[in-house]
Amino acid sequence: MPYGATLALLAALAVAAATAGTAAGSVTIPPAQVWGIVLHAIHPALADPTWTPVRETIVLDVRLPRVVLGGVVGAGLSVCGMALQALVRNPLADPMLMGVSSGATVGAVLVMTFHLAFAGTFSLPVSAFAGALLALVLVVALARSGGRMTTVRLVLSGVATAEVLQAVASFLIVTSDDPHKADAALRWMLGGLAGSTWDLVWLPALAVVAGTAALLGVSRSLNLLLAGEEAAAAMGLDVHRFRAALFTLVAALVGTIVAVSGAIGFVGLMMPHVVRLLVGADHRRALPAVALLGAAFLMAADVAARTVIAPEEIPVGIITALVGGPFFLWLMRRRAA
Template sequence: MIELTETAGAAPAAVPGLPSRRPGPPYPLVIALLTLLLAGAVTAGIAAGSISLPAGQVWGILLHRIHPALADPAWTSVRETIVMDVRLPRVLLCGIIGAGLSVCGMALQALVRNPLADPMLLGVSSGASVGAVAVVVSGLAVLGVFTLPVAAFAGALAALAAVYFLARSGGRMTTVRLVLAGVAMAEVLSAVASFLVVVSADPHKAQSAVRWMLGGLAGTTWTMVWIPVAAVLLGTVALLGVSRPLNLLLAGEEAAASLGLDVHRFRAALFVLVAIMIGTIVAVSGAIGFVGLIMPHAVRLLIGSDHRRALPAAALLGAAFLIVADLVARTLITPEEIPVGIITALVGGPFFLWLMRRRSR
């Protein structure tokens, strides 16, 4: 039986399938506040830039696009183009990616019963990056526009499967083995991706490949948004549908199996689902680390570890966080733009060290 590790901020499960939680703010209030936080982040993300726009004008343009009668057009066509065709698709993609990484991180932490699990730490993002970089530098387009997402998914799934089997020994999976296997796999795959970039004969393709490795959302268009939106929304709905089995895993493998859950088959299916989501995300944004580690812990501190409550909250908080991080990345040293993966690493690295020290105490 795998040793149970208590997640940060969550009390041990008292009843299988329904983890208990410490007293905190009412759940509807938390969701309402997170929704307001997300709305504020969206407004700031669209309004800020080389041409600043008033928040009221931003919402006026959005409402006018929904229905002309909702707002009188008191702005220029240039500003409407900036909002609708330049900033809105980028902010929407940021929100989707942040939400997807957060719910994937929460699912992975339940699947491996380890609060340090994260798409980046487990090598999933690096595996997806290798698949994406291989397609970019080779120029392959066997499946048309789906070639890059499929390649990223295949790399993510292969990396996740490798880490999972390397971390298990005698039917057990410890925190140390999981982290070591994930870090080693991530380093190896990052080296493979770097090698593919170095040997690329086309400098333009190599430059595009570097984008995936650093994580960035520059040049986002509406055509890049719809596939990640579909993957993250459908994946999140699927995870919500299996909230109870995820809760059962927090109580232990034996308890979950005694209540009729086929643990190994369930894990395999969820690993595939997470790999699809991460692969699709990395295909459009590159490897953005630590979002899937920070957000689940922040949510558990607020509302506990019951996935029926935690997954929606994690999606809202992750979306708001990445929108703000991207806003900082493109405005901190304007007109230059910092890859958003650097911003999330600067925030997530200290948080990860704090979490390790907290757990050791």
């Protein structure tokens, strides 16, 4: 399939998932009415208001912010996963499996349980970024210790670090003196988009757009890394400096995302593999595609989280784990074959 047609198809999937996410809920709103409300909000002349004010409020102030945030988070995690897989030359790399999300979780839980406000309203994303960066540096250092970094060493280092950091976050929660904050932090650790507002959307959206643009700008260098460190260095790339800069960028993206959505795993693992099957490994083509696919996937997963046992809601991190766990095992088995 031509590249343009593939992008158009992925964009259509994202739009369909967004429409379904906005329409579904305790009050079902027809998709045509959803689009009418959105178009009327953009400009009153685009649609005649034939709906009630209550439905307009549901669409614009309750569901749409959540859907948009889900798309932003899915796109960001997918882009980060693709970048990590290129940086460490490991198809099993993922923000969750490499402990990056867990590091961000510890940083965020510290702020939530101890009421820290060292950076005002930015305390949570700053602390999550610091935790993500420290976790990523630790995992890579452990994987490289004793010789060359291998797939098995990287995965084991990431899983072990993630488990330790999850235990630290759990300890902080159970020893918190504020049960309400502890309960909120525990539910947040499972990953979810409940309670999303437009105020929560702009910062991660800005970070994901800027981060994706930056990765597109260095897509040639990412492509060089796929050929190996020696070949990339022979082509003039300062591999160590480039990796350090990209690790910082990925940690900033993951920290910003985790601060608003909690730890949502496996999105960054699955989406890059699917996209490579569709458009190939060239990051100039793959990054836009993986952003669209990741957005569509997480918006669809959030629809499932809200509707499977309605009126109760499942944290979306559980849905992605149920899909991603078997995918990870299949990928491990495929690489071992």
